[in-house]
Amino acid sequence: MSAEPKVSIHPSQASLAASVAARLITRLVDIQSDRGTATVVLTGGSIGTAALQAVAESPAHTAVDWPNVHFWWGDERFLRAEDPDRNAVQARAALLDRIAADPVKIHEFGSKDEFPDEDAAAADYAEQLAAAARAELAADPDTVQADPRLPCFDILLLGVGPDAHVASLFPEMAGIRTRGVTTVGVPDAPKPPPQRISLTLEAITTAQEVWLSVSGSDKAGAVGLALAGAGHVQVPAAGARGRKKTLWLIDQDAAQKLPGRLIDHDDEAAG
Numbered sequence: 001m002s003a004e005p006k007v008s009i010h011p012s013q014a015s016l017a018a019s020v021a022a023r024l025i026t027r028l029v030d031i032q033s034d035r036g037t038a039t040v041v042l043t044g045g046s047i048g049t050a051a052l053q054a055v056a057e058s059p060a061h062t063a064v065d066w067p068n069v070h071f072w073w074g075d076e077r078f079l080r081a082e083d084p085d086r087n088a089v090q091a092r093a094a095l096l097d098r099i100a101a102d103p104v105k106i107h108e109f110g111s112k113d114e115f116p117d118e119d120a121a122a123a124d125y126a127e128q129l130a131a132a133a134r135a136e137l138a139a140d141p142d143t144v145q146a147d148p149r150l151p152c153f154d155i156l157l158l159g160v161g162p163d164a165h166v167a168s169l170f171p172e173m174a175g176i177r178t179r180g181v182t183t184v185g186v187p188d189a190p191k192p193p194p195q196r197i198s199l200t201l202e203a204i205t206t207a208q209e210v211w212l213s214v215s216g217s218d219k220a221g222a223v224g225l226a227l228a229g230a231g232h233v234q235v236p237a238a239g240a241r242g243r244k245k246t247l248w249l250i251d252q253d254a255a256q257k258l259p260g261r262l263i264d265h266d267d268e269a270a271g
């Protein structure tokens with residue numbers, strides 16, 4: 001089960017980041033009003049980090065019950081814990097250190113300070129995820145999990161690289177082909193740093209909602225191919241879909257090669 005992509009186009013990178021932030025705040029409030037807690041999977045990258053900063057700067061963010069939000073990551077760069085290039089370090093500066101998040105619910109990937117290599121850190125994250133899934137089920141036996149090894153991800157945020165990579169799953173490489181596990185160590189990413197850790201595509205597609213945020217003309221080709229229905233091994237972003245919603249939030253520069261049938265400037269269409 002996966003949702004067909006919907007596309008929302010924004011005039012600029014700044015308005016895109018503000019829109020992602022506003023949507024995220026609104027959805028978290030909605031989810032928490034139903035269930036009390038919410039689970040979001042964060043991304044690194046330019047727009048992902050700008051959107052988190054926009055959340056922190058929005059007066060509306062106080063409507064979210066932040067101590068009851070779980071934060072996971074779709075991928076991480078395998079570096080020392082406080083390296084400024086780590087996605088978690090950037091997310092902390094942009095948002096997590098500025099809200100009342102519960103440290104126990106901030107689930108970072110392990111670092112080079114703790115693990116000998118990216119495979120060991122990936123295995124540890126898979127175990128953290130599985131433990132959270134077990135705890136979720138114990139707290140509410142009616143929880144419907146898409147995969148018993150994973151907690152229910154309400155919203156999973158992704159950026160997209162110019163080569164169409166998502167998380168740290170790069171075209172034609174082993175990570176995007178990996179099946180049967182929830183996380184994967186990436187020893188040889190073409191984008192620095194080479195050592196990374198990522199959720200697998202199977203894990204990403206368990207999310208209820210997958211939101212891909214993309215800005216810039218250098219990514220227009222990747223967006224066009226992904227939305228034209230390319231294969232996920234060549235174009236990983238094409239395979240990133242949510243079970244209930246797949247939402248592409250892009251700016252006009254990234255929309256230049258969008259298949260015509262998908263162009264809809266009415267933002268509500270992607271709601």
Ligand SMILES: O=C1O[C@H](COP(=O)(O)O)[C@@H](O)[C@H](O)[C@H]1O
Binds near residue numbers: 043076077158166167
């Ligand atoms: O390295 C990464 O790149 C992608 C895309 O980043 P962007 O700066 O081109 O938007 C990001 O989604 C991923 O989390 C990150 O590790």
